[in-house]
Amino acid sequence: MRKNLPFALFTAVITLVLSLPILGLKLTHEGTKLVLEGATQSTYVYIFLAAAAVFLSQLFREQLNAAKAAVKPKGNILAKLMPPEEKRDMAGKIFFVVLLIAAVLIPFNTGRIWSDIATLALIYVILGLGLNIVVGLAGLLDLGYVAFYAVGAYSYALLSQYFGWSFWVCLPIGALLAATFGFLLGFPVLRLRGDYLAIVTLGFGEIIRILLNNLTSLTGGPNGIGGIPKPTIPMLQFDPEFSIVNLEFSRRAAEGNVAFHEFFGVPYDSSLKVVVLYLIALVLALVTIFIVRRLIRMPVGRAWEALREDEIACRSLGLNRTAIKLSAFTIGAAFAGFAGSLYGARQGHISPESFIFFESVIILAIVVLGGMGSQIGVMVAAVLVVLLQELSREFDEYRLLAFGMVMVLMMIWCPQGLIPMKRPHLQLKQE
Incomplete structure (x- = not known):
């Protein structure tokens, strides 16, 4: 555990250095000017909790790896x-x-x-x-x-x-x-x-x-x-003459097409x-x-x-x-x-x-x-x-x-x- 302490501290500090400017500060408009403001208190709490989690994970990484190996299934489930x-x-x-x-x-x-x-x-x-x-x-x-x-x-x-x-x-x-x-x-x-x-x-x-x-x-x-437009379905029509019409599934068909519910004489369903x-x-x-x-x-x-x-x-x-x-x-x-x-x-x-x-x-x-x-x-x-x-x-x-x-x-x-x-x-x- 002692040999992991320096690296764990280093990773926690890096997490804080990267997270505080990105998540803890933000630019807002006040008229025509940009003003630098801080984040909410809960955001800072989350940042420090993340840094603590990184610190602990690096400090006890051998134990965590052993626990992971113990519960990890052998092969694909x-x-x-x-x-x-x-x-x-x-x-x-x-x-x-x-x-x-x-x-x-x-x-x-x-x-x-x-x-x-x-x-x-x-x-x-x-x-x-x-x-x-x-x-x-x-x-x-x-x-x-x-x-x-x-x-x-x-x-x-x-x-x-x-x-x-x-x-x-x-x-x-x-x-x-x-x-x-x-x-x-x-x-x-x-x-x-x-x-x-x-x-x-x-x-x-x-x-x-x-x-x-x-x-x-x-x-x-x-x-x-x-x-x-939505896809239409080609359909053969024999009355009054043999032709191919495109069936639309909207309430009103575009010019040259036929509505599905009108072609089959059924109620319209959206x-x-x-x-x-x-x-x-x-x-x-x-x-x-x-x-x-x-x-x-x-x-x-x-x-x-x-x-x-x-x-x-x-x-x-x-x-x-x-x-x-x-x-x-x-x-x-x-x-x-x-x-x-x-x-x-x-x-x-x-x-x-x-x-x-x-x-x-x-x-x-x-x-x-x-x-x-x-x-x-x-x-x-x-x-x-x-x-x-x-x-x-x-x-x-x-x-x-x-x-x-x-x-x-x-x-x-x-x-x-x-x-x-x-x-x-x-x-x-x-x-």
Whole structure:
């Protein structure tokens, strides 16, 4: 304990030195002047309690580490709950079917608020699976992934506003434009790895946000774009003649479209458009899961994993490093474009403030929490993160603190994520 005393005092003093100016002082306006004021008494109490906690944790760190090792479970808890290897495929299929049935029934057994939250969770599932390709499989740290998300959202908003194109036409266009930006980003980062790659992608994300903020004549600047139409459903009409009409789920349909309740002769229900949007998000999430699953089993998926494990060995095997990196950035960005178009349809209004750096952090946290490269882990983490965000809205000032604490606990208890990616394991027979 004595040998830890100097370092414990040092860390406590550093905590006070950093916390007192940041939390204990603030600038306020008095007319045209800035006045420096102190914080409340409770704030100072919290600062000194934090310093005391840091002091005690460093003073008794050996005892704390021993206690942590005693209570820390050996191995991943969720991995232990999974069935044996020979039964895992069948159990996974049964679990997926049960989960799909439950997902379909969610909007019919909950209110519109929870259906809307479930839609947001599915959007983050798509984003997490897309970033999982870049970070989890290819091992390329991307901190500007939100830029592709913004490209997809603004593509749908602008194309629907200026050309009147429907959601189903803009959806692949948004994914294609986002993939194009991902392809263009891939070229300048071909020779970068680690922290350098993270800095360049972070800069790219900020460049896109600043462009959206400054191109006022096109994007509306800080005010954003409003009045984004909800998705419509194409329907065949045989009376009075054979034609295709777009069904809207609003009370009054736009010119050229037909209201859903008028087409089927049923009473108008305002919650129906939330249900339909959720089902569309569910279909797009299932398409994303299927495509990513197929890509992982294809040679390009094996190439991503080879690049992640050892880039030099990957090149020695004759694999084209340039093509592998570009394919990861391009395909990952395409899924962000999908999610962006869906987000614009859900919100009805977007602005550059919807695509700040913190969104990239959230998506990256989903990949890390779920397990690098693990599909089911990313999906579970996306749902948990969205629920954590929604349930902590009453404590808005402490949301980041709670989120950081959850991340730290996860790294202590499950450093490989909730459900780590299962890799092939070969063992030579012992003679």
